[in-house]
Amino acid sequence: MSLQTKKRACKVMSEPNTSLATSIFINGTDWCLNLTAARRSAITEAVNQSKTLYIDEWNKCIQREPKMRTYRVFKSNFEKETYLSISNIKQRNAMSRFRISAHRLAIEQGRYKRSPIPVDQRYCPHCPVQTVEDEYHFLMEYTKYECKRKIMMTRIEILCNNFKHLPPRDKFIYF
Ligand SMILES: [Zn+2]
Numbered sequence: 001m002s003l004q005t006k007k008r009a010c011k012v013m014s015e016p017n018t019s020l021a022t023s024i025f026i027n028g029t030d031w032c033l034n035l036t037a038a039r040r041s042a043i044t045e046a047v048n049q050s051k052t053l054y055i056d057e058w059n060k061c062i063q064r065e066p067k068m069r070t071y072r073v074f075k076s077n078f079e080k081e082t083y084l085s086i087s088n089i090k091q092r093n094a095m096s097r098f099r100i101s102a103h104r105l106a107i108e109q110g111r112y113k114r115s116p117i118p119v120d121q122r123y124c125p126h127c128p129v130q131t132v133e134d135e136y137h138f139l140m141e142y143t144k145y146e147c148k149r150k151i152m153m154t155r156i157e158i159l160c161n162n163f164k165h166l167p168p169r170d171k172f173i174y175f
Contacts (some may be wrong), residue, residue: 066119067101067111070135073173074099098135098175106133136172 055078062068062075075081083099086092090116106124110117124133125143131137140149157164157173163171 065166070101071099074175094173098139100133103135105135105138136169139175140168140172 013136027117058078062072081099083095084092086095102109105120106117106143107119110122120132122134123130124142126133127137127142131141133142139143153163153171160174163174166174
C-alpha cells in the first residue's frame with residue numbers, strides 16, 4: 001500500500017461517514033416527505049371514494065322516497081344551495097321547509113292520517129276545483145295568493161330576463 005493510499009484510508013476512517021449521513025439525514029427526509037405525500041394521497045382517495053358512495057346513496061334515496069318527490073325536483077346536485085345564504089332566518093327556514101316538504105299542505109297532511117289518503121286525493125281544501133294541494137299548487141296556482149304571486153314573479157322577472165318566458169314548471173323549479 002502506498003503512503004498516499006494509507007493517508008487516504010486513515011482520513012476516511014477518521015471522518016464521519018458523509019455518505020451514510022447524507023443517506024440518513026437528507027435522503028431520509030425525502031423518504032419521510034414521500035411517505036407523507038403517499039399517506040396524504042391515500043387519505044384523499046379514501047375521502048373521495050366515501051364522498052362518491054355517499055352521493056350515490058343520497059341520489060338513490062331521493063329518487064326512491066315518496067316524501068322526496070318535490071325535493072328531487074329542486075335538488076339535482078349535491079352542493080350547497082344558494083338560498084341557504086339568506087341572512088333572514090325566518091325566510092331561510094320557510095324556504096327550507098317548503099323544499100323538504102316540512103309543511104301543512106294537504107299533500108303532507110294526508111300522509112299522516114290514521115288511514116293515509118292516496119296521494120292523488122289529497123285535495124286543496126281552499127279551491128273549488130279538486131286539485132291536489134302540493135307545493136306546486138301552493139306556489140303557482142293557489143288563487144288566494146294570486147296578488148302576492150304576481151308581485152313575486154314581477155320581482156324575479158326584473159332579476160332574471162328569461163324568467164318570464166319559462167314554462168310554469170321551470171318557474172317553479174327556479175325556487
Ligand atoms: Zn287550492
